[in-house]
Amino acid sequence: MTTPAVSLPSYDRSTLTPGIVHIGLGNFHRAHQAVYLDELFARGEGHDWAIIGAGVRPTDARMREALKAQDYLSTVIELDPSGKRARRVGAMIDFLPIETGNAALIAAMAQPEIRIVSLTVTEGGYFMDPAGQLDTTNAEIAADAANPTTPETAFGAILAALKARRENGIPPFTIMSCDNLPGNGDVTRQVVVGLARLFDAELAEWVAANVAFPNGMVDRITPATGERERAMAAEFGLDDPVPVTCEPFRQWVLEDRFPAGRPALEKAGVIFTEHVHAYETMKIRILNGGHAIIAYPGGLMDIEFVHEAMEEPLITAFLDKLEREEIIPIVPPVPDTDLGGYYAIIRERFSNPEVADTVRRLCLDGSNRQPKFIVPSILDNRAAGRLPKGLILASALWCRYCAGTTDSGAAVAPNDPSWDELTARAIEAKTDPTAWLAMREVYGDVAADDEVVEAFAAALEAVWEKGARAVLAEYVRS
Structure with a gap:
C-alpha cells in the first residue's frame, strides 16, 4: 500500500x-x-x-x-x-x-x-x-x-x-x-x-x-x-x-x-x-455552550465520543432546541456573520467522527467552564424576561454528573480540579438543590432568583428520578 x-x-x-x-x-x-x-x-x-x-x-x-x-x-x-x-x-x-x-x-x-x-x-x-x-x-x-x-x-x-x-x-x-x-x-x-x-x-x-x-x-x-x-x-x-x-x-x-x-x-x-468581543461571545455561547449542553447528558448515558453523542437523536434535538430558542436569540450581532449559519457549521464540526473527541473531555473542568459558557446565557435570558428552562436543565445535568455516577450506576472518574468538593455538593443538592446554586464563583447571584431556583430544583429532581434520557425526551416535546 x-x-x-x-x-x-x-x-x-x-x-x-x-x-x-x-x-x-x-x-x-x-x-x-x-x-x-x-x-x-x-x-x-x-x-x-x-x-x-x-x-x-x-x-x-x-x-x-x-x-x-x-x-x-x-x-x-x-x-x-x-x-x-x-x-x-x-x-x-x-x-x-x-x-x-x-x-x-x-x-x-x-x-x-x-x-x-x-x-x-x-x-x-x-x-x-x-x-x-x-x-x-x-x-x-x-x-x-x-x-x-x-x-x-x-x-x-x-x-x-x-x-x-x-x-x-x-x-x-x-x-x-x-x-x-x-x-x-x-x-x-x-x-x-x-x-x-x-x-x-x-x-x-x-x-x-x-x-x-x-x-x-x-x-x-x-x-x-x-x-x-x-x-x-x-x-x-x-x-x-x-x-x-x-x-x-x-x-x-x-x-x-x-x-x-x-x-x-x-x-x-x-x-x-x-469587534473581537462579538466573535468571542458568539463562540463561547454557541460552540462552548453547545459542548456543555451535549457533554453531561452524553456522560450520564455512558456515551464515549462526541460524534456518538451527536448520533443520539435526543441529544441533538436538545442541542438544537436550546441553541435556537435560548442561546442564538441573545447573542449580539457579529460582523459579516449569520448566526444560524455559524451554528450549522458548529453542528457539523461536533459530528465529525474522525476527530474522536471524547465526551469526558467536554465534561472536564465544569467549575471553570460553566460560569463562562452557560451561566451568562441564563442571566441574559433573565434580563430579557425569559426563563431559560433548557439552560437550567443543562446545569442540572452537570450537577447530576458531578455526583459521581452515570445513570447506569457506572462510576465517573474525577473530572474537575474541585471534584471532591463538587461531588459532596452534588450529593447534598439531591435533597437541597440550593446547595449547588450557592456556588457564587459559578452562579453569582443566580441563587437569589426564585424562578431559576424553582426550575433548577424541578430539573434536578427529574434527572435523578427519571434519568437523562427521559428528561431530555420531555424537554424536547415541551
Missing part, C-alpha cells in the same frame, strides 16, 4: 529568524498559531517572525526533547471525513531549555528581535480568583513576588524580561494570549500588571502604560495525543511521538494592537477587527 504524501514546508527554514517567543507548546498552539505562521512563511512573507518555543513546567521538557529530535517540526494531521491530510509545520526554530528560575526564557524575551510573546497556558493557568482578579494568595504568585529575578511562572518571567528591556532602552514586546478565555488580552493584562504591583509599583505602572495586550478569539478542536494519533502519524510514514490531530476548521480573530509590529497574518486568514 502506498504511503500517503506529507506536506512539507515549502520555504527555506534556514532563512527564518525569530520574532515570537511562545510559552506553552501544547497541541492547540501547534495546530493553530504555528499553522497560520507556516502558511504565511509559505507565501514568502514574514520570515523574521519565526517562533522560539518555551515552557515553565517540568513536564514541558518532554515536549522539548521530542520536538528538538525532529528539528522542531510538528506533525499536524487534519481529520477531514473525506480523508486525512498530514503536514509538517516548520514555524518553530528553537525550544528553550526548561529550568528553574527561567533564565534562558527571560534572556530570550529580553532580546530586541522578539516583538511578540504569546501564550497558551490553559484557561486555568492565569491565577485568577472567582472575582476575576489575580489570586495574590496563590503560592506560585507569592513566590514570584518574593523572588522576581528567579520567577517560576510565565508571567513572572515576562515581567523580568520587560524590566530588562526597559533598563536597556528596548521597547516592550506585545503580549498575546491565545487561550480560550473571554477577554484573554484583558485577563493577561490584569495578571501581569497585578503581579508587578506586588513587588515593583513603578514597573507595574510602566507596563500598564506601555505594553499592549490584544484580545483574541481562537478556535480549533485538537484532541489529546495518544496511541491512536501516533498510529495515524505512522500511516504517513512518520515516527513522531507528539503528533497533533485536529479538525479541518480553524478561526482566529484579533485586535490589531501590536505597537512593536506583527506578521501579516491576515494573508493567512486571521481576521483583524475591533
